[in-house]
Amino acid sequence: MSELTLEVVTPDRTVVSTPVAVAVLPGMAGEFAVLKNHISLLSALKVGVLRYKTESGEEHNAFVNQGFVDVNNNVLTVLVESAELAENIDAARAEAAKRRAEERLADKSDTIDHTRAQAALNRALVRLSLVRH
Ligand code: ATP
Numbered sequence: 204m205s206e207l208t209l210e211v212v213t214p215d216r217t218v219v220s221t222p223v224a225v226a227v228l229p230g231m232a233g234e235f236a237v238l239k240n241h242i243s244l245l246s247a248l249k250v251g252v253l254r255y256k257t258e259s260g261e262e263h264n265a266f267v268n269q270g271f272v273d274v275n276n277n278v279l280t281v282l283v284e285s286a287e288l289a290e291n292i293d294a295a296r297a298e299a300a301k302r303r304a305e306e307r308l309a310d311k312s313d314t315i316d317h318t319r320a321q322a323a324l325n326r327a328l329v330r331l332s333l334v335r336h
Contacts, residue, residue: 207239209255211265211281218286219255219265226255226279228272237272237279244274250325252333253281264289266330289333297334301327 209226211219227236229251237244253265270283304324307315 205277206258207237207241207277207279209279209281211253211267211283211286213268213283213285215285218288219263219281221255222258223255223279224258224260226253228253228281229267230272237274239277241274241277241279243276244272246272248272248281248283250322250329252329253286264333266292266326266333268326287330292330292334294331294334297327297330301331 206222207224207226209219209221209223210217225236225238227234229249231247231249234251248267248270250269251267253267254262255265256262265286265288267281267286268284270281273280273282300323304320304327307320308317308324
């Protein structure tokens, strides 16, 4: 039987390309797991954490921005706007993004796009959740 391959792709680069035993994805309606021989699937993903385990049992976490997942013939493709493995997250950058977003949210003037600031804050908080343990 062929193995399940995980590909995490952004407009800039391929962040992950590896055989996996299981991957857990941040679906719009909650987390869901994909194992080998999963039926074909195309679904939206929200900003969150992608977890996966290799055949040898190593566990990895990655930040994923919003996007889509496609599962077909044992290839699990995650197409997202940005993604980083937990160990590659720059905590200082995420802290700065968090502060910037919080300052924008505290500013009640009409020129501030609060939805955008809230989304930036959410990305920063998810990234920080991956570097703080
Ligand atoms: P920032 O305001 O710091 O750019 P952002 O959430 O707007 O944060 P994204 O648009 O998601 O950033 O990503 C832009 C690029 O920067 C992507 O290549 C992403 O992987 C990278 N990136 C963003 N934040 C971090 C971080 N804290 N650590 C490592 N890479 C990051």
